[in-house]
Structure formats: structure tokens, C-alpha cells
Amino acid sequence: MISQEIGIVKCFARYIFMTRSGDMGTNQEWQEEQQRVERVVDQIGKQIDTLQQYAGEIKAEVVDIRKNFWDDVTVNFDDAHEAAETYASMKQQAEVLSERERSHRHAKERLTTLGRLLQSPYFGRIDFAEAGEKTERIYLGIASLLDEDEEDFLIYDWRAPISSLYYDYPPGPAQYEAPGGTITGMMELKRQYVIRNSCIRSMFDTGITIGDELLQEVLGKQANTQMKSIVATIQKEQNRIIRNERSRLLIVQGAAGSGKTSAALQRVAYLLYRYRETLQAEQIVLFSPNPMFNSYVSTVLPELGEKNMQQTTFQEYLERRLGKSFHLEDTFAQMEYALSAMDELGYAARIEGIRYKAGSGFMEAIERYVSVLGKEGMIFKDIKFRGEVLFSAEYIKEQFYALDSTLRISNRIKLLADKLLEELKERARLEQMKPWVEDEIELLDKEAYLEAYKNLKKKNRYTENTFDDFERERKLLAKMVVQKYFKPLQKRVKQHRFLDMLAMYRQLFTNPQYITRFTLHDELPERWTDICIQTIERLERSELAYEDATPYLYLQEQLEGFQANTLVRHVFIDEAQDYSPFQFAFIKRLFPRSKVTALGDLNQSIYVHASINDGLSALSSLYEEGESEAFVLTRSYRSTRQIVEFTRGLIDGGEEIEPFNRDGDKPTVTQASDMTELIRSVADRIRILQAAGHQTIAVICKTAKESQDAYKALSASIPLRLIGKETSSYETGVLIIPSYLAKGVEFDAVIIYNASKTQYGRESERKLFYTACTRAMHELHIHFVEEMSPFIYRVPSETYSVVGKSSN
Numbered sequence: 001m002i003s004q005e006i007g008i009v010k011c012f013a014r015y016i017f018m019t020r021s022g023d024m025g026t027n028q029e030w031q032e033e034q035q036r037v038e039r040v041v042d043q044i045g046k047q048i049d050t051l052q053q054y055a056g057e058i059k060a061e062v063v064d065i066r067k068n069f070w071d072d073v074t075v076n077f078d079d080a081h082e083a084a085e086t087y088a089s090m091k092q093q094a095e096v097l098s099e100r101e102r103s104h105r106h107a108k109e110r111l112t113t114l115g116r117l118l119q120s121p122y123f124g125r126i127d128f129a130e131a132g133e134k135t136e137r138i139y140l141g142i143a144s145l146l147d148e149d150e151e152d153f154l155i156y157d158w159r160a161p162i163s164s165l166y167y168d169y170p171p172g173p174a175q176y177e178a179p180g181g182t183i184t185g186m187m188e189l190k191r192q193y194v195i196r197n198s199c200i201r202s203m204f205d206t207g208i209t210i211g212d213e214l215l216q217e218v219l220g221k222q223a224n225t226q227m228k229s230i231v232a233t234i235q236k237e238q239n240r241i242i243r244n245e246r247s248r249l250l251i252v253q254g255a256a257g258s259g260k261t262s263a264a265l266q267r268v269a270y271l272l273y274r275y276r277e278t279l280q281a282e283q284i285v286l287f288s289p290n291p292m293f294n295s296y297v298s299t300v301l302p303e304l305g306e307k308n309m310q311q312t313t314f315q316e317y318l319e320r321r322l323g324k325s326f327h328l329e330d331t332f333a334q335m336e337y338a339l340s341a342m343d344e345l346g347y348a349a350r351i352e353g354i355r356y357k358a359g360s361g362f363m364e365a366i367e368r369y370v371s372v373l374g375k376e377g378m379i380f381k382d383i384k385f386r387g388e389v390l391f392s393a394e395y396i397k398e399q400f401y402a403l404d405s406t407l408r409i410s411n412r413i414k415l416l417a418d419k420l421l422e423e424l425k426e427r428a429r430l431e432q433m434k435p436w437v438e439d440e441i442e443l444l445d446k447e448a449y450l451e452a453y454k455n456l457k458k459k460n461r462y463t464e465n466t467f468d469d470f471e472r473e474r475k476l477l478a479k480m481v482v483q484k485y486f487k488p489l490q491k492r493v494k495q496h497r498f499l500d501m502l503a504m505y506r507q508l509f510t511n512p513q514y515i516t517r518f519t520l521h522d523e524l525p526e527r528w529t530d531i532c533i534q535t536i537e538r539l540e541r542s543e544l545a546y547e548d549a550t551p552y553l554y555l556q557e558q559l560e561g562f563q564a565n566t567l568v569r570h571v572f573i574d575e576a577q578d579y580s581p582f583q584f585a586f587i588k589r590l591f592p593r594s595k596v597t598a599l600g601d602l603n604q605s606i607y608v609h610a611s612i613n614d615g616l617s618a619l620s621s622l623y624e625e626g627e628s629e630a631f632v633l634t635r636s637y638r639s640t641r642q643i644v645e646f647t648r649g650l651i652d653g654g655e656e657i658e659p660f661n662r663d664g665d666k667p668t669v670t671q672a673s674d675m676t677e678l679i680r681s682v683a684d685r686i687r688i689l690q691a692a693g694h695q696t697i698a699v700i701c702k703t704a705k706e707s708q709d710a711y712k713a714l715s716a717s718i719p720l721r722l723i724g725k726e727t728s729s730y731e732t733g734v735l736i737i738p739s740y741l742a743k744g745v746e747f748d749a750v751i752i753y754n755a756s757k758t759q760y761g762r763e764s765e766r767k768l769f770y771t772a773c774t775r776a777m778h779e780l781h782i783h784f785v786e787e788m789s790p791f792i793y794r795v796p797s798e799t800y801s802v803v804g805k806s807s808n
């Protein structure tokens with residue numbers, strides 16, 4: 001029996017049972033609950049045994065079908081009829097095999113889930129009396145479980161309609177939406193459990209919120225290098241986001257640490273459950289801020305028994321579409337420039353350019369440009385063959401403008417490509433007569449001749465008349481030779497490579513006046529001429545700056561038509577504040593059949609292009625009224641109360657952020673008189689944090705450059721790991737990381753390496769500083785050299801402790 005195997009006898013250790021009034025509950029009640037756990041675990045054990053046996057049998061069947069696949073298929077290709085029968089019988093056999101394989105996979109998945117339930121079958125209970133009915137006890141876990149007779153639920157999936165009562169109401173009148181309508185009733189009890197190895201470790205009867213006690217326990221733990229699921233403690237405001245089904249666009253603006261990413265991931269799990277008949281994990285895409293974040297969140301869904309959705313970054317998408325044609329700058333390289341090249345010539349123009357090129361003004365200018373191109377100004381490339389022009393750019397242009405101008409440009413380009421392909425066929429025929437083809441034929445090897453022979457034979461074209469046969473063979477070989485050379489040409493035409501995209505994008509910058517035909521009055525940035533010069537210089541070097549990548553692709557897609565993905569049904573955009581209006585418009589067009597959930601925090605918009613965003617309104621303006629809904633999360637769960645009280649002082653409107661009541665030490669601020677002292681004080685701090693048992697300690701630097709310097713200075717005395725943009729995961733220990741790569745992740749303790757005025761003094765650096773500080777769960781220590789960042793001056797001084805010399 002399974003319960004004995006895992007040692008339930010051990011359960012009579014110390015336990016905590018708190019009733020709503022805060023009293024200790026009775027031993028008898030606890031024992032009854034423990035006995036229920038044992039009964040349920042016993043049942044899970046039985047189901048595991050049965051399922052294991054079943055899985056074993058199916059596996060044997062699968063092996064057997066694979067081994068004897070051909071025995072059950074009658075193979076006969078004698079005539080068409082027999083061949084069709086053979087095919088049908090093979091198909092049937094393959095279907096049986098794939099059905100068995102599917103059943104085996106499902107059984108295995110269910111076994112994994114049952115294994116998880118065995119450890120911790122449920123985390124909550126509600127006693128609910130539907131109006132006029134008797135009270136039912138509902139136990140909630142990560143998956144549902146039926147009793148032996150398959151009649152009653154021993155555990156309800158946390159995503160079942162009735163389970164939402166647990167997240168939405170305190171004991172008292174309550175209601176939930178069931179498929180048949182709203183169900184109202186009375187919740188008589190709400191209880192939470194911590195069950196480990198089938199033993200109840202603690203049990204709380206809770207009131208309004210889902211037990212602060214349990215949250216305290218969960219949040220007080222050490223940070224993990226992988227995010228955890230929060231199903232046992234989802235808060236009401238998060239539940240509304242998780243279960244929202246109405247809106248095409250769901251916008252979540254939430255404070256740092258308010259559970260945006262967590263809500264997004266539980267929402268994915270919810271949707272996969274709710275639409276399990278029609279929705280697959282592959283039809284959900286999450287855009288995340290960096291590759292490390294991908295690995296950070298990758299375990300949440302498997303922990304909940306679901307497959308991971310697709311994960312990508314916008315950068316990855318751009319690389320896939322543009323990577324080969326250019327040297328494409330990445331978003332982090334641009335960030336590094338923005339943060340560290342202030343003294344370089346042309347800096348101000350580039351920053352203005354980044355802002356302008358990300359905005360809706362430029363996007364509209366491109367749209368107007370495209371409609372003018374529909375009438376004039378398209379630029380094409382010659383199509384050449386063996387150094388000779390087959391179709392000149394001028395000819396292609398004429399053909400293009402000869403097409404019906406009421407058609408969309410993208411359709412005209414497709415028609416043009418078809419026409420060119422037709423003409424190419426004719427050219428290929430003419431080419432076959434040319435002397436170079438004769439020369440090539442002579443150089444052909446035996447295989448080519450053999451192929452020509454077989455080909456003619458197959459077509460019954462051999463006449464046994466030597467002269468005719470020779471002539472036919474020569475023609476065929478000529479065709480083969482020409483075909484070999486024309487294939488790449490055809491491919492290029494099919495890919496519309498006759499369009500000179502680069503020249504058309506470049507045209508917008510060649511003369512600073514040119515764009516004014518497409519812009520509204522006074523819209524251009526002050527340094528537009530410099531921006532044009534810089535852009536042209538880079539394009540001439542075949543470099544595409546990050547700020548040019550999306551507009552370039554936008555122009556391309558406007559001309560050639562969007563490559564839409566209609567399979568994807570849900571897109572999640574995390575750190576949505578960092579996307580430009582351009583990028584939002586893009587994502588919407590790319591996934592035309594998809595609902596979008598965008599999660600962001602305006603106080604963490606750290607990219608230059610993002611600062612022009614007027615909230616997430618650029619995104620909502622893409623949707624009709626009534627199609628979108630917005631939620632605000634103000635409670636911060638990640639950090640201790642003391643850390644939140646400090647960090648919220650760094651930003652405007654911070655007073656609206658509510659800390660979760662978990663205590664810790666106040667953040668510290670330490671001044672050093674020079675770099676040597678700074679390094680020493682940071683090293684001392686790391687040692688103290690290690691001694692205190694913290695698992696993940698992050699030294700956050702402003703840039704990659706500063707991170708490298710810090711690494712050089714500290715790594716001699718302390719083992720640590722340097723995180724760069726290519727890092728895709730991290731382990732526990734001490735790490736050094738640039739601020740912008742720490743986005744979305746969290747650490748037990750954070751040390752800000754150098755919060756001096758020179759590093760974090762400009763208004764544009766405030767949000768970066770805030771983002772870095774809010775990564776801390778339990779401890780935050782700020783070090784600086786010389787003069788302290790002015791952002792700290794505005795924070796009430798009682799929220800932090802000054803260590804060593806005071807800078808105030």
C-alpha cells in the first residue's frame with residue numbers, strides 16, 4: 001500500500017492549526033484532516049498502480065505494433081487497385097499505432113501529475129452551500145481526482161469554475177460562474193493547508209485574503225533560480241487576470257513584484273485547462289525580455305502539469321526575419337550605448353533618432369510613404385544572369401506600374417513575381433541554345449548522362465534511331481544545365497528579391513527634406529539631419545541599428561504583405577512597457593487571430609524607445625473600444641515591507657504601491673571615498689550575506705562594461721559569475737549582472753554596485769535604478785563612491801540606514 005511506502009506514520013510531528021479567530025484548532029479536527037489526507041493519498045496510490053499497469057500494457061502494445069508493423073499490412077503493388085489497398089492498410093496500421101502512442105503519452109502525463117498529488121494532494125478547502133442545497137466540501141489541488149467509483153471529486157482542479165470561490169471570497173455569501181450560469185450560496189469555511197510528503201505541516205482557517213500566514217511562509221523563503229507556481233496563494237486581484245476570458249486585449253499595469261509574470265503564467269495554465277479540447281500549448285506565445293528570463297520561468301507550467309508555451313524575445317523574431325541580410329544590432333547593445341556613450345559625438349542625435357523611429361509618427365510616415373510608392377518611386381534591382389541583365393530594374397518598374405493600381409501593393413508584387421517567373425521560363429528556353437550550355441554539357445559527369453537517359457526512357461522517348469536519340473538527349477541535358485542555373489534565380493524572384501528594400505528604406509534618409517512629404521507639421525526631431533547622416537552611414541556598412549530594425553521590417557511587410565501566424569491564439573507580452581508603438585502594431589498584425597495579454601510597469605520602462613510611450617495606450621489604441629480591459633496591481637509581494645517602503649520613494653506616484661507585510665532589515669546605503677574602498681565594502685557585504693545563508697546574491701551594475709570591471713575587481717577574492725546578454729540561465733551563488741538584464745528576475749539579496757551621481761544622476765536613469773533595487777526579496781544594499789545618486793535624496797531618510805560616512 002502506497003501510504004506505508006511514503007511513511008505517513010511520520011506525520012505526527014509538530015503541527016500548526018490556526019482557526020479564524022487566531023486560536024489553535026483542536027487536535028481532533030487536525031487528526032480528521034490528516035486521516036482524510038491519508039485516504040486520498042491511498043486512493044492516489046491505487047490509481048497510480050492501476051495506471052502504471054495500464055501504461056505498461058500499452059507500451060508493450062506499441063512495441064509490438066512497431067515490431068510487427070508489416071505483418072498486418074498486405075503489401076501488393078501489382079496494380080493501381082492493389083497499391084491503393086496497400087496504402088489504406090498501411091494508413092490504418094499507422095493510425096492504430098499513433099492512437100496507442102497518444103494513450104501512452106497521456107497515461108505518462110497523468111502519472112506525473114498523480115506523483116505530484118501524492119506529495120501534496122491539495123492546498124485548500126472551502127465548505128460551500130449552494131442556495132437550497134446541503135454543504136459540500138471542496139478540496140483544491142493542482143489537478144482533479146475522482147474517487148474509486150469515479151463519482152465524487154476528492155480533489156478539484158484549482159482551475160475548475162467552483163474553485164474560483166476560494167480565490168475570490170472570504171467566508172460568507174459567495175458566487176461563481178459555472179457553464180450553466182451564476183451559482184450563489186454561502187461559504188462556511190475556507191481553510192489552507194501546507195501538506196508535504198502526505199503530512200499536514202500546517203493548516204489555517206482564513207478570512208478575507210488568502211492567508212497572510214501562508215503567503216508569509218512562501219514569500220519568506222529563499223529565492224530560487226526558477227520561478228515557482230503560486231496557485232495556493234493567488235490573490236483576488238490576480239485571479240481576475242488569470243480567469244479573464246472576455247477581452248481581446250488585457251492590459252495589466254502592476255508595481256514591481258506585484259505578480260504580473262506569475263499571473264501571466266497561471267493564466268496560461270488556466271487557459272490550457274479551460275480550453276483543453278481546442279487549445280494546445282504551442283498556440284500560446286510569450287514574449288519575454290531576455291533569454292535568461294525564459295529559463296527562469298520555464299518550470300512553472302510543468303510544475304502545474306502543463307506543457308510550456310512557446311517563448312521568444314522580440315530580438316529573436318527580428319533576427320529570424322532580418323539576420324542574414326544585415327549585421328543587426330541587438331537591443332542590449334543599443335541599451336549599452338544609450339547608458340554609456342553620453343560623451344560621444346552624435347549621441348544626442350542618435351537618442352532622438354531612437355525615440356522618433358519608435359514612435360507612431362514615423363510609423364504613419366512609413367504608411368504614407370508606402371501609399372505614394374503605390375503610384376511612383378518604387379526601387380527595383382536588376383535581375384542578372386552570367387553578368388548580363390536579364391530584366392533591368394527599369395523594366396521591372398514599368399511592369400509593376402502597368403499593373404492595376406487599385407490593387408494592394410503586396411498583391412501587385414505577387415502578380416509581378418508571377419509574370420517574371422513566366423518570362424524567366426522563356427528566357428531559360430532561349431538560353432539552352434547558347435554556346436556556354438554546350439560547353440557545360442561536355443563537362444557533365446556520367447551520372448548526369450545516366451539521369452538524362454533514364455528520364456527519356458521513362459517518358460518512352462527513345463526511338464532506337466541514334467540520331468534522334470542523340471538530339472533529344474542533348475536537349476534534355478541543355479535543359480538540365482540551364483535549370484540548374486535558373487533555379488536560384490527563380491527562388492530569388494519568388495522571394496521578391498527584385499525589390500530593393502534597402503534603397504527604399506534608405507530613400508527616407510538620403511535627403512533630410514524627403515520625409516517631410518509624409519510627416520505632419522513640426523513632427524521631426526530637431527537633429528533630423530544628423531539622424532539621416534548617421535542612418536545612411538550605418539546602412540552603407542550593412543549595419544542595421546536596433547531602432548531601424550522594426551521600421552525596416554514594417555516597410556518590407558507593408559510592401560510584401562504581412563507574414564501572419566494564424567495558429568497562435570494567445571500572445572503574452574511581459575515587460576510590455578519596453579515595447580514601442582511600432583512593435584505592438586507589429587505583434588498585432590503578426591498574430592491576427594490571437595488575444596493579447598500585456599503586462600507592464602511604467603516605472604520600469606528603461607529603454608530609450610519606451611520612454612515615449614504614453615502608458616500602454618499605444619497598444620490599446622490598436623483595438624476597438626470595448627475590446628480591451630485594464631487591471632492595476634498595486635500590492636508588491638516580492639520584497640520585504642522595508643525594501644518596498646524605500647524603493648517606492650524613488651519614483652513619482654510610489655505612494656500607491658502597497659507593501660505586503662513581511663518584515664526584514666531596512667536597506668543600507670554605504671559611501672566609499674574611492675573605488676578601492678568601494679570594492680572592499682562590496683566584497684565585505686557579499687561575505688556577510690553569504691554568512692547569513694542567502695542563496696542568490698546579485699551585484700547589480702548599471703552596464704555590461706561596469707559589470708566587467710566589477711567582476712575583475714571582485715573575482716580574485718570571491719567566487720562569482722558574470723552574467724551577459726548571451727547567458728541563458730543562472731545558478732545559485734553570487735552573480736554580477738547589468739541592470740537591464742536583471743529585468744523580471746529576483747534575488748535573495750541585491751547589492752547596487754555603485755549608486756553614485758555619475759551613474760544614476762540623469763532623469764532617464766531613475767527607472768533603471770528603481771528596476772535594479774526592486775529585484776531584492778530580502779535584503780537591499782546600496783554602495784556608492786563620491787557623491788550619492790540624487791534619487792536617493794528624495795527617499796524619506798527613515799526608510800534606510802546609512803553605513804559608514806554619511807553623504808547627507
Ligand SMILES: Nc1ncnc2c1ncn2[C@@H]1O[C@H](COP(=O)(O)OP(=O)(O)OP(=O)(O)O)[C@@H](O)[C@H]1O
Nearest residue numbers: 230233234235256257258259260261262637638744
Ligand atoms: N499570490 C502570490 N502568492 C505567492 N507569491 C506571489 C504571489 N504573487 C506574487 N508572488 C511572488 O512575488 C514575486 C514577484 O512576482 P512576479 O515576478 O510575478 O512579479 P512582477 O510583477 O512580474 O515583477 P516585476 O515587474 O518586478 O518583474 C515572485 O516571487 C512571486 O512568486
